Amino acid sequence: MNNNPQYEVIWQIVAAIPQGKVATYGQVAELAGLPRGARMVGRCLSQLPRDSKLPWFRVVNASGRISLPEGSEGYVKQLGCLQEEGVAVVNGKIRLSVFRWQL
DNA sequence: ACCGTGACGATAG
DNA sequence: GCTATCGCCACGG
Numbered sequence: 395m396n397n398n399p400q401y402e403v404i405w406q407i408v409a410a411i412p413q414g415k416v417a418t419y420g421q422v423a424e425l426a427g428l429p430r431g432a433r434m435v436g437r438c439l440s441q442l443p444r445d446s447k448l449p450w451f452r453v454v455n456a457s458g459r460i461s462l463p464e465g466s467e468g469y470v471k472q473l474g475c476l477q478e479e480g481v482a483v484v485n486g487k488i489r490l491s492v493f494r495w496q497l
Numbered sequence: 498a499c500c501g502t503g504a505c506g507a508t509a510g
Numbered sequence: 511g512c513t514a515t516c517g518c519c520a521c522g523g
Contacts, residue, residue: 398520419505430518432505437520440504453504461504468504 396441400428404438411452414479415495416488418456425497436461451475452495458488 403426411417423431439450451472455461462469464486473483481493 400520423505428519430506431520433503433519434505436504438504450504455504456506463504472504 398438400426400431400434401438401441403427404435405448408439408448408450408453411449411495413449413452414481414493416452416454416476416481416490416493417495418490419453419461420456421495422453432456449475454488458490459486 404422407422407425408417411422417425419432419435422435423429426435428434435453439453442448442450460469460472460483462472476483476488481488
């Protein structure tokens with residue numbers, strides 16, 4: 395299955411994102427100690443089981459957009475979860491200057 | 498080993 | 511704001 399030891403740290407970072415806030419793939423990668431691992435974070439999340447308890451929906455791309463095909467099941471779920479937490483998604487876009495997770 | 502494929506990102510126009 | 515490139519990196523065929 396997931397033999398990649400890096401997934402472990404990625405999961406931990408994602409799990410630490412506060413509710414009502416979001417983080418970008420690149421940000422998660424850096425906090426996980428993987429400077430150019432944005433794609434790896436995306437890959438990691440894509441492998442998560444549908445019933446994962448991880449707040450994967452709090453991860454968006456550097457443009458503040460959901461990186462899933464619009465209209466897809468995942469897109470709808472992510473959008474719903476975010477709005478439920480109070481994250482404003484205007485015209486499919488999130489203001490990172492407001493909702494981005496800051497340490 | 499080679500090549501195409503992504504839930505990416507930075508930059509240029 | 512948008513598209514087009516290019517760099518990046520793990521995986522699978």
